[in-house]
Amino acid sequence: MALAKAWSVALLGVDGRMIEIEADIGGGSPKVTMVGLPDTGLKEAKDRVRSAVRNSREKWPDERVILGLSPANLPKVGSGYDLGIAAAVLAATGSVPATKLLHTVLLGELALDGRVRAVRGVLPGLLAARNAGYRRAVVPAESLFEAALVDGLEVGGVARLSDFVAWLKGEGELVRPEPSAAQEPVQVPDLADVVGQPEARWALEVAAAGGHHLLMTGPPGVGKTMLAKRLPGLLPPLTAEESLQVTAVHSIDGSLSRSAPMVTVPPFVAPHHSISVPALIGGGSGLAVPGAISRAHRGILFLDEVCEFGPERLESLRTVLEEGEVRIARVKGAVRYPARFQLVLATNPCPCAPTKDADCTCSAAARRRYWGRLSGPLLDRVDLRVRLRPLSALSAHLSELPEPSSAVRERVLEARERAGKRWAEHGWPSNAEVPGPALRREFALPAQVTALLDRALERGAITARGADRCLRIAWTLADLKGADRPEADEVAAALNFRERSS
Template identity: 50%
Template sequence: MLDLAVAVAVLAGAGVVPHQGLERVVHLAELGLDGRLQPVRGVLPAVASAVAGGCTDVVVSAADAPEARLVPGATVHEATHLGDVVRLHGGELDRDPDLVAVPRSAPAVARRPEGDLRDVVGQSEARLALEVAAAGGHHLLMIGPPGAGKTMLAARLPGILPDLSEPDAVEVTAVHSVAGTFDPGSGLLRRPPFEDPHHTATPAAIVGGGTGLARPGAVSRAHRGVLFLDEAPEFAPRVLQTLRQPLEAGELVLHRAGGATRYPARFQLVLAANPCPCGMASTNAGLECTCTSVARRRYVGRLSGPLLDRIDLQVHLAGLTRAERVLGHHGESSADVAGRVRQARAAARERWAGTRWRTNVELPGPWLRDRLRGRPGVLAQVERQIDAGDLSMRGADRLLRVAWTVADLDGRDVPTTADVDAAMMFRTGERRG
């Protein structure tokens, strides 16, 4: 990335180009042996940093110019060859370079279209859990047999999330620019990203890695969007454990020999799992399951307690009935659900105006308990669960955040006992009697 800047400095020192004003121009490109300017990763965040530092004039390769122009306030000068840069700064060339056009390579990852929730047959409880997750930014675990719709539901979560705000769009686009998964021809990424790595993924693929400065992994590419782990118990335990820190901090710091790199990683985690290795433990009263009780416990146990404690919503999906398969009982569309999600998020934003919080999932525990302490009965069920050892303090905080989201969806300013009970049901499967 610094090749062009070094070359211009050398040319200025040799008197080939005037040095006046060069300190206010940022040069971002690699140089080929023939003097051609090559595109580089991370142009958008680099240009954004330059503009923030007061250097609005930037010189980039012609291939990177569309991406650089996405940064507000930047004056972008594109060049194909070092000779173009010399002329740009008032220098002279004995002859023009003889260049052959090289097409820009396609982006590494194509964006998938968002499906519609209307495609999902049945599963009303799971659909409600998905809506609550979208409204509050909560993490979700779905357990059910193969074919129940877990993957289809997870893939439709981005479709009911609101568009990214302008700052978030720039931040998300910057991550994908560094990762090499961004097509500048489509403009800023304004829809929440969706990442679904395969269960054979390594820890480096999930959190980031590579030689020199580490590149963003799946958790950072899912920033302000959704990270979906299908067949979650099949992921290596080391991979699952790497999720705990970004789930709490919302960012990652990767240390390599070339230095430390900090990437944002505030995503919604969605896990999907079968109830057992064969997947049939919850079908037909478990009569079709071929797994031993030890195999079932070991399979579910691969999702550790500390990881599950960070999951706000857990829902069990049943297999589709014959009537549902034949008749296809479809629910609401993504557009209808997205409208309620927007209203709930707007209510939360208005309530947290003046704070750094954006969604209910970010609320601190002491604030939650203080706001509800004066309401008799609202915290009673939570306190009983804590006293019984069935709920940790972290789990209690997450449960109360879900209760706020349920209240927002129903248009209430403060959670009621019924909202806390609904949150308890999603977390533990229990209802108040």
């Protein structure tokens, strides 16, 4: 009997677990048995790998082959283990030496003719391998652009199984990543394109400066979508750690760009209102895949016509907005995906959506039903609410050039820098992420400053959560003003932003 090992990676959300692939040959009639909780796609690997090996002019054993994937109690999903299975079988038969398999992680799907196909999740898989102490990785040649993003790991690519076998025998070389060229900056729409709407532009600046959620209400054509699309251009670029987090999610989703694999600009995700709950939150059969909220991690999730989404979809966001991640449990296991995003909502004031309020034909009951789709608990988590009005004189606005994104972004970055220095020792990157208890205790404001907020609490105009969000907005307004701390005017302005805009 012959035994050999190879290593691959299993992904549980964005977390990787090292998988030991064992091949035991001999002791029975020709048959391939796979153990270790493989899913349907992985069970079919024995047929794919056998055909790939034969079509690569290598001998498949005419004896019983037992393939074991360890840890045995961890579900294995997908076809990325094919290359590791082939390596273990060939090493067990003595067709290739096993020396180079030590401390090497293998990822790749095999076609029947021996081609090595790309798989999703190469980046988070290799990050897990590096953290586990592996020194080398072999991936599909098509995935080299993604694998090259991982520092501290020697990576090589193969286009065919025969190339991989030649490398194991010392008769060939792996394809090496091309020298990384500087990525071209991603073009983001400019705020100068938006005509008028000074209140909404100010709300957008405050949202960018503090990382706050935003609700825009107004009739069609006033610029709600245009404003939302320009928010990423006001935000600071992602840090190196944030870029890796976002890129890892997009790697699992399969949406990385070959020309610009590293995501450096906050993503903008705008799903249609017909999206399903699993597509929004994450889900699917087997282990759950990331949804729209995870693709928007460290960026913007824009829900246009939010009242058309339906209560089930919107209510599923409530816990995520507080925790910044989503945990999805399935029969085959639970996964965790990051989901810390800024939520931007846009809606019409009523179902008929007239240009002027006086032209509205909706009954009071129809308006209540329409706005009733946005529940109180969800609205309570939205920091800023602003009403957009139709333009009354286009020529007057066109005579003055609107302020561009670069000017607004400069003020946003200065405010973010002040907030970053203030919260640095606590690890909170923005005002929106500061816990309420810290705002009320360690950074409590004088009673005369929060008097208006206290009266609103007494009247029941806001909740305790709403009061905490008002304090966060007040700190953001103070940062934009260049003040050391908020005063009564900032608290009053923050409370005004909380008024319902229906």
